[in-house]
Amino acid sequence: MAENPLSSRAWWKGDGVVGKPRIVINLSTQRVQYYKGKELVGVSPISSGRESHGTVTGSYRILDKDIDHRSSLFGSYVDKEGNLVQGDVDTRTDPAPPGTKYLGANMRYFMRIVGGIGMHEGYLPGYPASHGCIRLPTKMAAIFFKETPTGTPVEIMGESALAATESEIPIGVDKITDVASPETKRDVKKKSKEPLKGQPKTTVRRAVVDASKPSWFKWTRRPPRGATIYLSEE
Template sequence: MTLAALRSFALGSLAAVLASCTTPSGPQGQTQYLEAFAPTSVPHSALYNQDMDSYWDGDGMAGAPSIVIDISDQKAYFYKGSSLAGVSALSTGDEKHATTLGRFKITQKDQWHKSNLYGDFVDGAGNVVVANVDVTKDKAPPGTRFEGSKMHHFMRFVGGIGMHEGFLPGYPASHGCVRMPPHMAAIFYNNVTQGTPVTVRP
C-alpha cells in the first residue's frame, strides 16, 4: 500500500471514529461535547492538510468584530466593521446534528475549555485507562478519574454550542459544534469579546 493510500485510509478511519460536539440537552451552562482531536499517533499536520482557505489579514484593522458561519461553504468569515478580516475552514454539525441557524452573540470565552461529559478515564498519573467515555453511560474503573476532552479557544454562542479547535475531515462531521483549525481558533478567540455577533447561515 502506498503512503498516499495509507494516509487516505488513516484519515478516513479517523473521520469515522472521532467524536465531536453534541447539541445541548442539559442546562445552559452545561457543555456537552466529545473529543475534538485525533489520537496522538497521527501527525498533527496530517489533520489539517486539507485547509488551503484559512487566512487572517485583520491585524491593525479597525471596526467592530462580527462572524458569519456559512454551513454550505464550511467557512467562517470574520469581519471588522464591513471589512473582511479573515476566513477559517470549518467542520460544522452533520446531518443528524445540524448546527443551529440564526443570529447570536458570543456569551462565553474559555481558552482551555474541557468537556464535562465526554473524555477519558485516567489513573493517578494521568495515563488513559479507558478512552472516549460518556460519563452518563460509562462507569469509572476503581482508581480512575474523569478527564474531559479538550476544546481549546472555546467561544460559546448558543446553548452548549460554540467554536473551538478540532479535527476537520473536510465536511460537516460534528454533533453541532463548529470546529476550527487550532491557529484560526486562537486568532478568532483573541479578536472577539462577549457580545460579538455571530450569524449562522445555511
C-alpha cells in the same frame, strides 16, 4: 497584497482594521467568515456537528470565552496515572469504569455561542464531525479568540449535509499544500456550490504538519494593517 492561491482555505488580514466584529458560519460550505464592520478580514475552514449532533442555526452572540476550556460532557475516562481506559465517552450515557476519572476533551480558545456549543481549536477531518461545536484550525482559533470580544454577533446558516469532503487539518498545522486525491476531487465536483460573497472558492488541499513548529500559535510580531496572513505562512 496579492492573494496566495495555495492558501485560500484560511487567511487573516484584520490586524489594525477598525469596525465592530461579526462572525458568519456557513455549514453548507464548512467555512467561517470574520468581518470588521463591512470588511471581510478572515476566512477559515471548520468542522461542525456530525449528523447525530447537528450544529444549531440562527443568530447568536459570543457569551463567554475560556482559553483552556475542557468539555464537561465529552472526553475520556483515564486511570490514576492518566492512562486512557475508555475514549470518546459521553458522560450522560457512558458510566465511568471502576477506578477511573473523567478527563474532558481539550477545547482550547473556546468561545461559547449557545448552551454548550462554541468555537474552539480542534481536528478537522475534512467533513462535519464534532458534537455540535465549531472546530477551527489552531492558528485561526488563536486569532479569532484574540480578536473577538464577548457580545460579538454570530450568525449560523446552511446545512452540513451539503458540505463537500476536503482533506484533513490536524491540530497544530501551519502549512497546507495544494494536493488532493482523485476521490476527494470527484466528491467536491459532485457537491459543488457557490461560496459566500467575498469568500475564496473552495479548493481541496492536504494538510502537512510542519514539525519545526510547536502545536500552539503565538504572535511574535504584529503585521501592518491589512496584511494578509495565511494558514500556510512559515
